[in-house]
Amino acid sequence: MRTSIATVSLSGSLTEKLTAAARAGFDGVEIFENDLLASPLTPEEVRARCADLGLTIDLYQPMRDIEAVPADEFARNLRRARAKFAVMNRLGADTVLVCSSVSPLAVDDDALAAGQLARLADLAQDFGVRVAYEALAWGRHVSTYDHAWRIVETAGHPALGTCLDSFHILSRGSDPKAIGDIPGEKIFFLQLADAPLPAMDVLxxxxxxxxxxxxxxxxxxxxxxxxxxxxxxxxxxxxxxxxxxxxxxxxxxxVDARRSLLVLQEEVGLGALPPPVVPTGVAFAELVTPDAEPVTSLLGALGFARTARHRGKPVELWERGEARVLVNTGPATLPHARRGSGGATAADGTRLAAVGLESPDPAGAARRAEALLTPVLPRRRADGDAPLDAVSAPDGTELFLCATNRPQLPDWRADFTDLPGIAAARDGVRIDHLSLTQPWHHFDEAVLFHRAVLGLDAQESVDVADPYGLLRSRAVSTGDGAVRIPLTVGAAPGDDTAHARHIALGTPDVVAAARRFTEAGGRLLPIPANYYDDLAARYEFTDGELATYRELGILYDRDAHGVFRHCYTRTVGRVFFELVQRDGGYQGYGAANAPVRLAAQHTAR
Amino acid sequence: MRTSIATVSLSGSLTEKLTAAARAGFDGVEIFENDLLASPLTPEEVRARCADLGLTIDLYQPMRDIEAVPADEFARNLRRARAKFAVMNRLGADTVLVCSSVSPLAVDDDALAAGQLARLADLAQDFGVRVAYEALAWGRHVSTYDHAWRIVETAGHPALGTCLDSFHILSRGSDPKAIGDIPGEKIFFLQLADAPLPAMDVLxxxxxxxxxxxxxxxxxxxxxxxxxxxxxxxxxxxxxxxxxxxxxxxxxxxVDARRSLLVLQEEVGLGALPPPVVPTGVAFAELVTPDAEPVTSLLGALGFARTARHRGKPVELWERGEARVLVNTGPATLPHARRGSGGATAADGTRLAAVGLESPDPAGAARRAEALLTPVLPRRRADGDAPLDAVSAPDGTELFLCATNRPQLPDWRADFTDLPGIAAARDGVRIDHLSLTQPWHHFDEAVLFHRAVLGLDAQESVDVADPYGLLRSRAVSTGDGAVRIPLTVGAAPGDDTAHARHIALGTPDVVAAARRFTEAGGRLLPIPANYYDDLAARYEFTDGELATYRELGILYDRDAHGVFRHCYTRTVGRVFFELVQRDGGYQGYGAANAPVRLAAQHTAR
Structure with a gap:
């Protein structure tokens, strides 16, 4: 029999995956949609590459949440399907996988499911495509292979068959015997996987x-x-x-262990810690670099102006709107950087090494940090410096507790001398979030630190596929979003050096900001055309809107609240910048787009 | 309240753990028995170290499978307990953890459990020790905290109380409310841990x-x-x-993926592969080294004689009994070593790079290997060499398929010239097993390779605690034990360089072999005295037997079939030797002793 492998089973770019599959002697591949979206190759180029390698494209996958939904939703699904069938024609793929719906909109109505799948198959037939319907083990109403087959049988459409997946069948403990009774020609596809048995008993x-x-x-x-x-x-x-x-x-x-006990004791009313002092904003981000030129030219293109200089150290202040970035070309002392991403060595080049947080009570915040076993940094680095409270996060990042422009409190600004005649633009730009890559296997510790020491709230953890691994991301933030810090960790040791940290600048108009950046000579991260084809299938845009995003490399996401538009600069050392526009109370960070962004960053290297 | 931490929560040697706990500000520790057994410090020295660090020893743990067992078994348990209470007196620890039994011998009889625990508490009281009885979530008959408390209450002994562990209580979904009704003075100890919630849903x-x-x-x-x-x-x-x-x-x-499909197709009768040719023994192990002296002096002390020399290459044959070791000082070509432990670089020093397996049909075995996508190595390395079949395992180890002393078949021995006047001892020594460390995250692949390509059987996977991580080990072997290969993998990338491979030499008398080795100037790995104190508590030995093991550093294990005695040489480069004596059909590899051995190897570095 012919053999095939899903691109999701292999690591790397789509090109690397196809090459590996062909060299190992596979006859064909299943192309996972995300691998195509993240690829700079057009569908026609992918088709030609496969042909050169002697591979057929046996399946395009997956389409999700298609069937048993209200009529208006199904109309949107057909619109999306038409776009995907067109892509399949360009790829030369003739079978599409449709997984049983997990949508909360889906209803438990097999007749409706069969009817809608038949209509989907009608459309598919126009494109010469076959639809293989598969029961996901966690499908909302259809979760077993025999149920999926009954729906296919009811639909009775020549372009509709079933796809069997050994994982979905065996993980549910279903008896595979009834498979023998399905007519072979209606089994459009067979996916095979094994898995360790009940992976997690209590022992x-x-x-x-x-x-x-x-x-x-x-x-x-x-x-x-x-x-x-x-x-x-x-x-x-x-x-x-x-x-x-x-x-x-x-x-x-x-230390992590004892901090957890201190927090627990506080929670049950044993032992008094200084109360948390929740930060109210980001005062600055500090980049340490052996060579300022690449990052300052990037800041210049981003509209930042060099407004001040430290009185005693080689540190410059760059500002735009409310966003402030310090560029430090001095020796990296980093007394507490012990485990990674904060950056232990200057050889890494430019890195995000310190963060200033606006604090209603800097001294109180430092007292709490110290009580929770956080290393407190010297208040004065040099004679004459303002006495600033600062602590070291578990990853070695220095956190300055700031009182910018507040009388009676030491102000970090006091250490800086304004450069005459230069004023920062006052245009509403601010630091929207700081993404801090964490050293491997200290992720839970980092989350507890930010919650307990800084008083931030932790959001749900999110897994993000990178072409070469899997990232875990969990954001900590204040309730009002004034401080947002997504903490990110790679899947294995060493990944903390593979992924850079970044500074996201919030702007009321990301298109204008992106244009201004490119006109100033900045280069945005190129995003593959396939991504925009998919956006067009998913959402409706006003005239020219999508063309603008495509031209500039702006990514797009929606949540229940609003819309997020964002784009990325190239990486300098271990740092890059993001321009973001948050509208209508959007709460996330564009995680849905992260696989495309990560793949583009790997490609751009 | 006072705070404490179990040594099992931290990485490293016992000394490192105690130091870390004290520096973080903990008041006390629970000492996990294995950490003591693996430590070269005596109990008195541990006590003094803790006192110096300002730590109390709040708990010694655990005693297992004590209660609700037949009388003769309980008598053995009391004997073991007496020895442990004596150790606790030496440590200055006054509370011992007793986990609810998981033994198949335990019966479901609360009165018997209470009676035996009371007798244990009587004995403990003589030593000034308190017994804290805890329900393991997976206890055979007692698995909830309220059940454990009812038994303690029934026993009604002042030296018997309960130990509560948040993991065991909350992982079972027990309602902790009833804890409030237990008299506080009968809660002898509280262990705290959190855990991610239902860790593994089907998605x-x-x-x-x-x-x-x-x-x-x-x-x-x-x-x-x-x-x-x-x-x-x-x-x-x-x-x-x-x-x-x-x-x-x-x-x-x-390649791994397609091999799995080939094996699957063979299993269901699709497609014909050349049949497996199961090896019948180990012909030789080949060490590659830039400097032969350290390893040949080790071989000499092990009673090996240099019996032959390769005709064209700098390779010597060393023999003792049926055990043969090749020492290769030539350039390491390693065309297929791509991923690690086979050893990619000569800089690693001495490494186990090739294995000769006796094969009833070397050419047939190579044909199956090739059909299963295994790289086949050139049959002749140089003009005049015997044409040998050889393949490369996934880890880069070269596997030679040998026909030693079999007419009509090419013999590797033919490439060697005997050294005149030297004969190997004929004393029943043979290669018992070869332990092959595998590169990280290719473990399942290695097991499938050895099963499918070589026709070996795979045993159950075993987890082994190392002071600095956790190893996973799974042995593949022939049914008769003629070939035994434990495959071992570390917990993270890089671990494959932390752990050496080894050659285990089977001998009918390990004590004599060990004596002879030390008399010849060899140095065996020193094993801590605490290990032998524990052996004395667990088993009865004949007069002087344990003293001999203690003197030489011989480890001891039993299974349902027989007895295993073994000891280790120091490590040379990335290789060490083990001397083993298997009696009565013992099937394992002394996994129970592996934590002690691994800790001793870390100490010896």
Whole structure:
């Protein structure tokens, strides 16, 4: 029989995947849509590449959330499907995978599902495409292969068949025997995968995946309250079996552990810590670089002006609107940078090494940090400097607790001398968020630090596919969004050096900002045309809107609240910039676009 | 309240763990028994170290499988407990953790459990020790905290209380409310841990942990038979979402993928591969080294004689009994070593780079290997060499398929010239097993390779604690044990360089072999005294037996079949030797002793 492999099974760019599959002797591939969207190759070029390699494109996948939905939603789905079938014609792929819907809009109505799938198959037939309908194990109403087959049988359409996936069938414990009764010609496709059996019993969970209190999902504080009510007065002892801690340096793990107990004790009313002082904004981001030119020319193109210079050190202040960036060409001392991304060596080039946070009470914030075992940095770096409160985050990033332009409090600005005759534009630009890559296997610790020490709220954790791995991202922020810090970690040690940190600048008009940047000689990250073809299939835009995004490389996302538009500069050293426009209360960070952005960054290297 | 941390929560040696806990400000520690057994410090020295650091030893843990067992078993348990209480007195620890039994011998009888725990508490009281009884979430009959407390209450002994562990309580979804009703003074200890919530739903399982067929636990072949019966004739397509494959080089993953499909097709009767040729023994192990002296002096002390020399290359044959080791000081060509442990660079020093396997049909074995996408190595390395079949394993190890002393077949021995007047001892020594460290994240691939290509059987996978991480080990072997290869992998990239490969030499008398080795100037790996104190508590030995093991550093294990005694040389480059004595059909590799051995190797560095 012919053999095929899904591109999602392999690492790298689409080109690398196709080459590897052909060299290993596969006859064909399934192309995963995200791999195409992230590729700079056009569908025609992908088709030609496959032909050169002797590969057929056996499946294009997947289409999701198509069937058993209200009529207006189904009309939108058909519109999207038409665009995808056109792409398949360009690819020369004749079978599309449709997964059973997980949409909350889907209703439990097999007749409706069959009817809509038949209409989809009608459309597919016009393009010479076959539709293979598959039950996802976690499908909303259709989750077993025999159920999916009954719907296909009901639909009775020649261009509609079923796709069987060994994972979805065997993971549910379904009996595969009834497969033998499906007419072979109606099984349009077979996907094979194995998996370790019930991967996580309570013993494995206990022995490998425990966390310190506050770093998992248990209500440890609730339990402790009951124990205290019983009158227990012995020690609070941490017993944490964790594969990561087994490998990590013991010293920082022990500090992380004790911090978790201090937070727990505070939560149940044992022991008093100085109260949290929630920051109210970002005062500045500080870049340390051995060579200022590349980053200052980037800042210049971004509309920043050099407004001031440090009185005693080689540090310049660049400003635009409310956004302030310090460029430090002095020696990197970094007394507390011990584990990575903050950047341990100057050899890494430009890096985001310090952050100034506006604090209603800098001294109080530092007291809380110190009580929670955070290294406090010297208040004065040199004679005559303003006495600033600063602490070191677990990743070595220096956090300055600032009181910008507030009388009675030491002001970091006081260490700077204004450059005469230069004023920053007052145009509403601000630092929207700072994305801080974390060293591997200290992610839960970093989240607890930002929650407990800085008083930020943690959002849900998100997985993001990178062509060469998988990133985990979790944002911490203030309730009003004045401070937003997505923390990101790679899948394995070393990934912290593969991914740069970035500064996202919020602007009321990202198109104007992007144009101005390119007119000033800046180069935005190029985004593949396939991405915009997909956007066109997903959303309706006003005349010319999408063309503008396509021209500039602006990415687009929507959530329940509003719209997010964003684009990226090239990377300098270990840092890049993002321009973002947040409208209508959009809350996220464009995570849906991250795989395309990451692939583009790999390509641009 | 006082704070404490279990040594198992931190990485490193016991000394490193204690230092880290004290520096982070903990008041005390729980000492995990394995950490003590693996430490070269005596209990008195540990006590003094803790006192110097300002730490108390709040708990010694754990005792397992104590209660609700038949009388003779309980008598053995009391004997073991007496020894442990004596150790606790030496440590200055006054509370011991007893986990609810998971033993198949345990019966479901709370009264018996309470009675035996009371007798244990009687004995503990004599030593000034308190017993804290805890319900393991996976205890055989006692798995909830309220059940454990009822048994403690029934026993009614002042030296018996309960230990509460937030993991065991919350992982079972128990309501912690009833804790408030336990008298506080009967809660002897509280262990705290958090954990991520239901860690593995089917969506996570599907998106992150799929494997290629034959590398997981699903009956993929069974499913495929049903699909074929239906008449399906489309492609067999692999769709594998796996976090590791996302990071791994695409080329080798694609080959691994297609090999899995070839094996699957063979299993269901599609496509004919040359049949497997199971090896019948180990012909030789080949060490490549830039400097032969350290390893040949080690071989000399192990009783090996240099018996022959390669006719054209700087390779010597060393023999003892049936064990043969080639020492190659030539340039390391390693055309296929791409990913690690086989050793990619000569800079690593001495490494185990090739293995000769006795094969009933070397050419047939090579044909199967080639059909399964294994790189076949040139049959002749140089003019005049015997034409030998050889293939490259996924880790780059060269596997020679040998026909030693078999007429009509090319013999590797023919390339060697005997050194006159030297004969190897004929004393029953042979290669018992070869432990091959694998590159990170290619472990499942290696197991499938050895199973499918070489026709070996795979045993269960075993986790082994190393002071600085966790190793996974899975042995492949022939049914008769003539070839045994434990494959081992570390917990993270880079670990493959932290752990050496080794050659285990089977001998009928390990004590004599060890004595002879030390008398010849060899140095065995020193094993901590605490290990032998524990052995004395676990097993009864004949007079002087344990003293001999203690003197020489011989480790001891039993399984259902027999007894295993073993000891280790120091490491040379990336290789060390083990001397083993297998009696009564013992099947394992002494995995229970591996943590002690690994810690000793770290100490010896």
């Amino acid at each position: 494995q969970w206990s022995r490998h995946h425990r966390r310190f209190p506050g770093q998992g999902g248990f209500d440890v504080a609730g339990l402790l309250r009951h124990v205290l009510r019983a009158g227990y007065d012995g020690p609070l002892s941490l017993e944490v079996f964790n594969d990561v801690f087994r490998q990590a340096e013991a010293g920082p793990t022990a | 996570q399982w599907s998106r992150h942990h799929r494997r290629f067929p034959g590398q997981g636990g699903f009956d993929v072949a069974g499913l495929l038979r049903h699909v074929l019966r239906a008449g399906y004739d489309g492609p067999l397509s692999l769709e594998v979402f796996n976090d590791v494959f996302r990071q791994a080089e695409a080329g080798p993953t694609a």
